[in-house]
Amino acid sequence: MAATHHEETHPPLDGPSSPAQVLLREPLVLHNRSYSWITERICGIIEKPQPKLWWMLFIPSVLLFSIMAYLFAYLIATGVGVWGQNHPVAWGWDITNFVFWIGIGHAGTLISAILFLTRQRWRTSVARAAEAMTIFAVMCAGLYPALHVGRVWMAWFLAPIPNSNAIWQNFKSPLLWDVFAVSTYFTVSVLFWYLGLIPDLGTIRDRCKPGIKKALYGLFALGWRGGNRQWNHYEMAYLLLAALSTPLVLSVHTIVSFDFATSVVPGWHATIFPPYFVAGAIFGGFAMVLTLMLPVREIYGLQDLLTWKHIDNMAKIILLTGTIVGYAYLSELFIAWYGGNKFELDAFMLRIKDGPYVWAYVAMMFCNVVSPQIFWFKKMRQNWFVVFLVCNFVNAGMWFERFVIIVTTLARDFVPGAWDMFHPTWVDIMTFVGSFGFFLMNFLLFLRFLPVIAIAEVKGILPQSDPHGRARDPRSITEQEVRGEPIPDGFGPAPAPATTHPIAA
C-alpha cells in the first residue's frame, strides 16, 4: 500500500516549520477542547457574576442611552431645528449616522447567512455576537430617519395603510423602499438570531436551578429537547432562513445606496453605488465585530474558541473589502473626470482639493483604504493592538465616508449663493454619542444573559463531531495525509481499492 510514487516524490516533512505544515488546516477550536468544556466556558459567562469591567462599561452606557432618550424627547417636543440641518444641508449627521449604523448592521447577517451557505465553518465562533450586533445596530439606525420625519407621531404615514386623508405613499421613492427593506431585514435578522439561539437556550435552561430564570429560559427555548426530529427541523429552518437573509443583506444596503444614486445630485449619482455600499457595509461591520470581540475574547477567556485564525480571517476580509471600497472611490474619481460632466467633476474636486471638507475626504481615504493595507502582513494580522487600532480606524473611516457623501455634497449646492457649511449642534453630537451608549448597553446585556458564542454550532465543528471520522473532515487532515500516506488508525474508512470509482455513474 505504501509503495507509491508519492513517497518518492514528496519531500519528507521536517520539523514544525516545513512548508507542508504551513498547508495544514488550522484547528478552529484550540487545545482539543471537549464538549463539556465548551458548555462550561460559554454558560459560565452567564452564570458567574460579571467582572468589574462589565459594570464599568454598563453604567456609563446606560447614562449615555438616557441622554439620548432625553434628547429625543427634546427633539420631539421642540422640532428638528435642534439639529444642525440647514439649507442646503437638509441631511446632516442624522442620515450620516443612519447609514453608518445600518452598515454596521450588515456584517452579522453576512457572517451568519452567507458564510453559512458557503460552508465557512469558522463562522460559528463569531456568528452569534455578530448577529446580536446587527440587531442593535439596526435599532440605532432606525431611530434617525424615524426622528428626522419631524412629526414623529405621524411616522405611521410611512406604512401604506389606507387613511381618511387618502394620502398614499410615493412608491417610486427609494426612501420608501428603505422603510420596507430595513424593517424586513430587522425582522428576519431577529428571527434568524432567535432560531439559532433555541438549542443554546435549552442548554442554559437545563443548567438552571428551578425558579423564574429556568422558567424564562424554558419559555424561550420553546420546549427544545434536542431530539433527532427537532434537530432535523431546526437545521432545515436555519438553512431556509439563511437563504432568505442573503438577498436581504444585499438588498438593504443596495436600497440605502439608491437613496443617493437615483438622484441627479453630482457626487451621488454613480452606478457603482450599490456594490460599493454593500462592500463598505461588510467592511465596516467586520471592523465593528472585531472591535467588540477582541476585548470580549480576552475578558471572558475565549481564546480557544475565537482563535487567531478567526481574527486573521476577519482581518483579511477587512483588507479585501477595504480595497474594494478603494476601487470604488477611485472609479468615482476617474469617471468624474472621464465623464466630462462639469458639475460631477466640480463635486469631486470640492471633495478632494478645493472644498471646505477636504479633511473629511482625506480622513476617509486614510482610514478606509490606506490603514487596512497593513493587513497584507501576517504579523500585523496577528497583533492584537494593530488589529484593534485598524478596526477603530475603519469604524471612524466609515462614518467619514457617509459624512463625505452626504454633508460635503449638499454643502456645495448647484448655486454657489446657496452654499453653506454644516455645523452640528450639541444635540447632534450628544445624540450620536448616546447611540453608542444604546448600542453598547444592548450588547452588554446580551453578553450577560445570552450565550455569546453559539454552543451547539461550535460543538458541531469539533473533529469528534464528525460521524465519518478524520478522513472525511478537511480540517483534520494530518501530515500523513498531506504526504499522501494511508490513514494509520481506525478513524474513517479504509482507502478504497484502486478500481473503485468515486461516483456512482
Add this chain to the structure above:
Amino acid sequence: MSHHFVSVSTLPAGGEKLDLSRIGKWTALLRLGAIAGLVLSAVLFVAGGAIKIGSKDFVSGEAISYTVREAFSYSWLFAFYVFFTLALGGLFWTLLHNASNSSWGVVIRRLPETLAVQFVPLLFLGLPLLFPQVRETLWTWMHDHSVAAKSGEAGSLKDALHHSNHLLYHKLNYLTLWWGAVPGFIPRFFIYFLLLGVGAYALRGWSVSQDTTGDVRPTLSARRFSCGWLPLFAISLTFAGFDWIKGLNYAWFSTMFGVNVFAGSAVASMALLIVITVTLFENGYLKRVLTAEHLHLMGKLMHAFTIFWAYIAFSQYFLIWYANIAEETQFYAIRNTGGWNYYSTFLVTIGHFFIPFILLLPRAAKKNFKRVRAIALWILFAHVCEAYWFIIPERGPKLADQPAIIWAVMLDAAAFVTIGCVVALTFLKSLAQHSLYPCGDPRLQESINVIN
C-alpha cells in the same frame, strides 16, 4: 450519496493526460476552421475596404452604406471580447483558488489555468484591432483625432480638438493613442496583456512544476502571488473594459462598467469550465478524482455569479434609467430601440438571469452532470449574446428589417468561428501538455474527498 475515500497513493504517478490522438478528427476540424477563418478574415480586413454593404441609418432612416471592413471590425471585436473574457474568468478562478487557500478546486484547477494562458493567442488575435483602418472605425474618438489633426487648423491636435470637440479635448490625457498623461490606447493594450499573461503563466508554471516534484512550496508561492496579483487583475480588467467596450462611445460613462465586465467574465468562464469538465468526464477522463461534489460546488459558484451579474447589470440599468440624464441614457437608448429592444429584454435579461437562476436552484440540477452542463451551455450562449449586445449596436443599423443585416451577422459568425477555432485549438494543445489535474498538489487528496 456515499463516496469512497480516495487516497492519492492509489492514483497513477503522472496524473492523466489528454490524448489528442483520440480526438484527431475534432482537432483537424478546428485546425481547418482556424486556417480557413484566418485566411478569410485577412481577406475581409484587406479587401473588405472596397466592398460596401447598404443599410439604413437607425435613427433617421436614411440610406447609408458601410464597407465590409467596417462591419467586420465590429465582428472581430465582438469575437475577441467573448474569448478574452473567458480567459479573464479563467485567470480569476485560478487567482481566487490560490488566494483563498482553498482546496476543493484542486481537481479542476488545471482547466482555468489552461484557459488563462490563452492570453497569448488572444494577444495575436487582438492585433488587427490596432490597425488604423480598424481602430478608427471602432473607436470613433481616434477617427475624430485624425480628422482634427488633418483639419489644418493652427497648432497641435489639442488646439484643433479644443475648437471642434470639447468633450474629446477634455479626455485627451487618457484617450490618446500613444501617450497623454497616462499611457495611451496602444501601450495600454499591451500592458493589459502583459499583466494578465504574466499572472496566468506564473500560476500555471508553479502548478505544473508540482506535477513532477510534488513540492509544496509552489502552493505557497502561488498563494502569495495571487493575493498580490488580484488588484492588478482588477485594474487590467476594468481599464480593458473601459478602453475597448465603453470607449466605443467615448461620450458614455458608467462607474459600474468594469464590474459589469468582471461579472460576465466570471460566470461565463465558470460555465465553460463546467462544460469542459463534464465533457472530459464523459470521455473517460478524471474518473478517479472528480465527484458530483465538485460539480455541485462549481454549479453553486455559477449560480452565485449569475445572480451577481444580474445585480450589477440591473443596478447599472436602473440607476441610469431612474436619473434619466441624456449623456448616460444613450447607451441604453440605442439598445432599447427597434429590434434591439426585444433582444435586450429576452436574451440579456431573461436569458442571462431568469432562466439559469431558476434552473440552477435545485441541488439535483447542480449535481447532475448532464443537466448542469446544459445550463452552463445556455449561460455561455447568454454571455455571447451580452458581448454582442455590448458591441454590435454601436455599428449602427437596426437589428431587423435590413437586408444588410444578414451579411453583417454572417461576418460576426465568421469572426466568432475563426477566433473560437484558434483559441479552442491552442487550449486543447496546452491542456494536453500536462496532466489534466494537478497530480502533485499537496491538497489533491483533500480536494478529491471534498464534501459540501
